Amino acid sequence: MKKRNNNSFDRAKSAAFTGHRYYDFSRKDIIRQRLSRAIVVAYDNGIRNFISGFATGIDLMAAQTVQSLKLSHPGMVLTAAIPFRGQAGRFKPHDRRCYDELIEKVDEVIVLSEHYYPRCFLDRDEFMVCNAAQIIAYYDGRERGGTYYTIRKAREMGISVTNLY
Structure with missing residues (x-):
């Protein structure tokens, strides 16, 4: 995985x-x-850059969805915010294949750390919040974990949160 242009996008359009x-x-x-609906609505409202943390689950599904919409939505960009180099090393084989295929197609890869450290996922979440005008979430309301942290941080910063749960 190559590290590409670090943070060369416009927060207001992300x-x-x-x-x-x-x-x-x-x-x-x-x-x-x-x-898909939330991404198209965001696009119609001027969002062009979509940032995914590329974790298993919703992150990869969101990245796949953006990738599938890019052909019909000119200027749509997918950015991967990777918490540490080697993030996918422990993924299950299916998730690893999905990750590898997507990472080759993204428009920008931002690797936040060369190595794992205890707070790297929260730092990645904070990076995404600090570089986005909107958060698109799939959150069931549990008060723990990275999704809770990301939504709480976004709300503290006055950033719009769309919950698809």
């Missing part, structure tokens, strides 16, 4: 995704439809 790594698989099609 949205970031947050969501659970595990979700009810029987709802996959519904979640994907909601993501």
Whole structure:
């Protein structure tokens, strides 16, 4: 994975995704439809850059959805915010294949650290919030974890949160 232009996008035209790594698989099609609608609405409102943390679950699904919409939405950009080099090293084989395929197609890869450290995922979430005008979330209301942290931080900063749950 190559590190590309670090933060060369406009925050006012950027949205970031947050969501659970595990979700009810029987709802996959519904979640994907909601993501697609939210991405198109954001695009219609001037958002062009979509930032994904590329974790398993909602992050990868959101990245796939953006990638599938790019052909029909000129100027749509997908940015990968990777918390540390080697993030996908422990993914299950299916998730790793998905990650590898997507990472080759993204418009920008931002690797925030060369190595894992205990707070790297929260720092990645904070990076995404600080570089987005909108958060598109899939959040079930549990008060713990990265999705909770990201939404709380966004609200503290007055950033719009769209919850698709």
